[in-house]
Amino acid sequence: MxxxxxxxxxxxxxxxxxxxxxxxxxxxxxxxxxxxxxxxxxxxxxxxxxxxxxxxxxxxxxxxxxxxxxxxxxxxxxxxxxxxxxxxxxxxxxxxxxxxxxxxxxxxxxxxxxxxxxxxxxxxxxxxxxxxxxxxxxxxxxxxxxxxxxxxxxxxxxxxxxxxxxxxxAAFVSGLLAWWAARRGLAPLREMKARAQRVTARQLEHRMPVQDVPVELADLAQGLNTMLDRLQTDIERLSQFSGDLAHELRTPISNLLTQTQVALAQPRQAQAYRDILASNAEELQRLARMVSDMLFLAQADHGLALPRPERIVLAEEVRALFDFYEALAEDKGLQLLVEGDGEIVGDRLMVRRAISNLLSNALRHAWPGTAVRVTLEERPTDCVLTVHNQGPDIEAQDLPRLFDRFFRVDRSRRHGQSEGTGLGLAITQAVMRSHGGHASARSGQGHTAMSLHFPRSQPPREALT
Incomplete structure (x- = not known):
């Protein structure tokens, strides 16, 4: 060639x-x-x-x-x-x-x-x-x-x-001068190439020179540096995610292996085997939920599209979820309230899942005898759904990572003490990004509020059902 x-x-x-x-x-x-x-x-x-x-x-x-x-x-x-x-x-x-x-x-x-x-x-x-x-x-x-x-x-x-x-x-001399000028003028490109060759998965700190290059190459150098920043951030997140995933999977797999080995160590009665199998089934269900959630997040990372966009009245969705969580709220002496109204365009099942994750989190950490309140507010640029609960404050340094995968505020909790997989809020953020919005949280003085910000922009009418 x-x-x-x-x-x-x-x-x-x-x-x-x-x-x-x-x-x-x-x-x-x-x-x-x-x-x-x-x-x-x-x-x-x-x-x-x-x-x-x-x-x-x-x-x-x-x-x-x-x-x-x-x-x-x-x-x-x-x-x-x-x-x-x-x-x-x-x-x-x-x-x-x-x-x-x-x-x-x-x-x-x-x-x-x-x-x-x-x-x-x-x-x-x-x-x-x-x-x-x-x-x-x-x-x-x-x-x-x-x-x-x-x-x-x-x-x-x-x-x-x-x-x-x-x-x-003159043509020969011009050619020599042109070669010399081109070599000298393209020296910043060769320097950028040398630095790019030094960039590896373990050495992402190298950046392209911006100050010492011509104006025409400064934008290229800045663009490459921005790309390297994104790559470094993504690789760090991937590395952290891999470690968190291995840690999360190790505990249920270890539990399953230990219980199975104990069951096989000596003959037991049929009821004992049924109890062990029931316990293993719970761990397997946890693994299944974790795998399903990871699959959903992987799809979200590659630009999850809305499968069935439609008009959604948020107050109706919140009341439908209240019916589902009513028994759990009564057990803890909690009151469920909804205020305001709002209408958005999105996938109903995905939006319901995002709201459900916030409600489940609020019910889990609310103090008994208090109220879990959902407020709806329509603004010129977005529609905001906020879930309020009274409970332990979240530290300020933990708020930015609250929607990261496998992140838990209480790192000392064992899996047996928590029904979640550490992916609920991460899935909520992924759902919001797929709708063009975002999720946020604030906490202080015994009050925690998590919000869903839906954009007011509407998809084409023919896309609606």
Whole structure:
């Protein structure tokens, strides 16, 4: 497979081509300007000679005398040729080059007239001369002057060769300078590459330089640093999650293994086996809930979509959950209250699960004889559902981690003392993120409040059931 050119090679090639194009254009301009200057000089020379010949014609008393004057004039200027005609008759034609005929053929091209004959290139102009009283009884003449421009052509060829050699040398030097400039200009990219190669799963502290790079690369460096920050945060969370998961699974598996080994150590009565199996079933149910919750969170991490969005009246959902938790509330002497109203768009089962997790948590930690109160508030930007309970305060340093997976405020609690898996609030946060909102908590002075913030934005009407 053909390898792609490096950025240094591309910049070098581009700069060299641009320089070559500029120099080539400059060379063509010089050649055209020089050639135009030679044409201007030749025309001026021919016009000057035509004025001189006009005076000679006016002063000559015979054609022979005129011929002698013209021979003397032409011999003093190498490469100059002249023909003098009178109504188609050649009055003077020393060289016999047929200048008038050649000019006649080139009338369409316009002056000055150029053609090549016998290896020589001639440039000619034609001039009408005034009638001469002394020569031919006042006849009018037509003068054709031509100049051999071979010396100009030799100069142009030499100039072209010189410019070509200079162009090749300049292109080579431009290429070297372009390579040096590209290497120097791309040095920050090489530094960023070296730092990126040092980044591993165990060494995520390396960051791209931002202050010492050009402005064009500063945004790229900042973007890469932001990406590395996210990766470091995600890897730290994944590492912590893996440790928490191993710790959470170890206890029920150890319980199952211990009880099974004890049951098999010696023969027992059927009732004893039934009790052991019932205990194992509880641990297995706990494992099943944990696996189900982990599957739900894994789907949420990959952008959990709302399977069935619909309009939900939150007060109705809260009252339906009150009916489910009424027996538990009566056992602890708790009162269930709901205030306000609100309407959102979301998946009913997911929203009910999020509210249920908050209610279960509030009932578990509320002081007996108090009330668990649910308030609903519609704001311009969101709809807020808050579950209030009176109970032990949550430390301020624990509040930011309250919705993390497997996080428990009371780390000394054993699994046997808690029915939860440590994933309820994490699932609540995942549900809220899937709805475009978030969950929050505050605690102090014996009062704890956990809130669900639902955005007021509505999905397309056709998505609603």
């Amino acid at each position: 053909r390898r792609h050119l490096t950025l240094t090679a591309r910049l070098t090639l581009l700069y060299t081509l641009v320089s070559l194009a500029v120099l080539l254009g400059l060379g063509l301009f010089v050649l055209r300007a020089t050639d135009a200057h030679f044409v201007e000089l030749d025309e001026e020379l021919l016009r000057d000679k035509s004025r001189l010949i006009a005076r000679l014609v006016a002063q000559s008393r015979s054609e022979d005398e005129l011929a002698r004057h013209l021979d003397h004039l032409l011999s003093s200027h190498e490469g100059l040729h002249a023909e003098l005609h009178d109504r188609g008759r050649a009055v003077y034609d020393r060289d016999g080059l047929g200048l008038a005929q050649a000019v006649q053929r080139l009338q369409d091209s316009g002056p000055p007239f150029e053609w090549t004959r016998d290896g020589r290139t001639l440039r000619a102009l034609q001039f009408p001369l005034p009638a001469s009283a002394e020569l031919g009884g006042g006849r009018a003449f037509v003068l054709t002057l031509a100049l051999d421009i071979g010396h100009h052509q030799h100069f142009m060829q030499s100039l072209t060769r010189s410019l070509t050699a200079y162009l090749a040398a």
